[in-house]
Amino acid sequence: NAGVTQTPKFQVLKTGQSMTLQCAQDMNHEYMSWYRQDPGMGLRLIHYSVGAGITDQGEVPNGYNVSRSTTEDFPLRLLSAAPSQTSVYFCASRPSGGSGNTIYFGEGSWLTVV
C-alpha cells in the first residue's frame, strides 16, 4: 500500500524556472491538497481539490497552479519560481464522507529556489 507518493523529494531551481511537483495516491480518496511548510509557520494550504475536475485555492495560492484530471493525481505547478517559494511541500489526501476523516500525507518535497 503506497499511500501518498510525491516526486521529486529534492529539487533545486533557478529563479524564473518552472517545474511540476507530482503527487499520486492509491487509496481512491476524493480530497487532495497541497501544503507548504515553513519554519515557525506550520503548514499552510496552497490549493485543494474535492474531486476530479474540481480545484480551489487555499491560503497561499499565488505562484502555483494545480489540476485534477484523475482521482489519483494532483500535480502542483510552479510557473516561474521565486526564492520565496523555497519550502517543503506536502501533498495530502483523505476520503470523502465526513470532515472527521484523517488526512494522509506524502513524504514531502524539499524545494530550493536560488
Place this chain on the structure above:
Amino acid sequence: AQSVAQPEDQVNVAEGNPLTVKCTYSVSGNPYLFWYVQYPNRGLQFLLKYITGDNLVKGSYGFEAEFNKSQTSFHLKKPSALVSDSALYFCAVRDTILTGGGNKLTFGTGTQLKVEL
C-alpha cells in the same frame, strides 16, 4: 475562522518522565482535532484525533490527548517519554461548521519535543 495555538516552540523532557505538548484552538462550531508527528526529513504521520465521544483519546506509540471543551484545549500526553519520541509535533483543527469544501485543516506552528537520557 478557525485557529490553533501551540504556545511552546520546544519541550525538553528526560526519558521516562511524563510529557505534555500543549494545544489550544478556536472554532465557530465544534472541533475536529488532530495530532501529527514529523520526524526529520519525513512527512507528517497521524497520531490521534478527537471527533466526538470520550474526552480522552488514545493513539499511536502510547500517546494520548485530552479534549477539554471549557478550556478549548487538546494537549498531547505520554506517561513515559522515550528518546525515540523526539520529533516535531503538530496540532490541527477543523471546524464542523464548514465554509467550503476540501481538506481545510488549520495547523499550529509545531512544537519540537526533545527527550534526553
